[in-house]
Amino acid sequence: MADPPLSRETLLPRLAAHVLEHGLAGASLRPLARAAGTSDRMLIYHFGSKDGLVTALLEHVAGMYASALEMAYPTEPAASRRDCAQRLLAIGRAPMFASFLRLWWEIVAGAATGDAAFRASAAAMMDSQLAWFEAHLPPDDPDPKAGARLVALAVEGALMMDAIGLGEVGEAGLAALEG
Template identity: 40%
Template sequence: MTHPESEVEGHPLARPPDPERRARILARATDHVLAHGLAGLSLRPLAAALGTSTRMLLYDFGSKEQLVTELLAEARRRQALLYAERFHAPGASRRETVELAWEWLTAEERAPYMRLLFEVYVDAMARPEAYADGGSALVADWLGFFAPLLRGSDVDSVDVTVILAVLRGLLLDRLTAPDPERTDRAFARFAALLRD
């Protein structure tokens, strides 16, 4: 005999959702993807790595796509917190701000976030339908982060776009063909061109 109050998502006697377990699984799934990337992500190996089952992942998140959406949001949330902790440089010039950003973005501990960022960029170009916003949040995140840092009457969205394009290009180069000295020299030359 089943009880209506025991029916969850159409499964008789299913356990009610456990938000704490779901949050723990999401945090661990995010850690896993930061360490191993998204390419070829499959629920069965992911579930095994997380010490759960495919069935429970689907129960908690509904679909692989929803899980990926949420773990990408979690990675972005973590990155935003790290940004907020690092960037408090009132009175810094544009050049100093960009130099601080480069130093922070190229730190070894940021590499998993940067690799995931570029992996999602490429995936969003190939499969925009897989992202609710077609991937535009990736660009909006960077613009939203940098625009306030580069305050000043002569800073506009085009300036921020140019600075971000250079940073992303050098980061991609650095991650793909690791040559830190070359990319650091290229960045230094770019930074020298910035007006204070």
């Protein structure tokens, strides 16, 4: 299958794919290496340590997420904040984001412990999302920045409800947004 250099850069996408599928919590060197077509030995060689690998991986995932957002749905403008939030929830629920979301909650949990790498990745992903949300607000929104923040809280809250199996609570909550 043509195995060229296998540097950090060629490795990262495969590692990210594995982590998106199997989660970050239980990811250990040997399975990761197998998925990427190398050995644990080489992962340490390229990334210095597992911590280094995880940090690089989190950065990479944040980048992937940003481009996934960029590619996703430049739909016509929403009619209201509520309408906007409901559409964004629907997009977030699309299959292409499912594995991102599973990983997202792991990253949030890691960030909650204070880990710097997790925080950086989470903040980067959230920044992308806030900008993207802002771009999807109704064009006549009185305060797009604040509006995007409110919509982000509500949509993230609803996605969390999805994660814990209470999707309808999220829907009901969004429906109660002003607009």
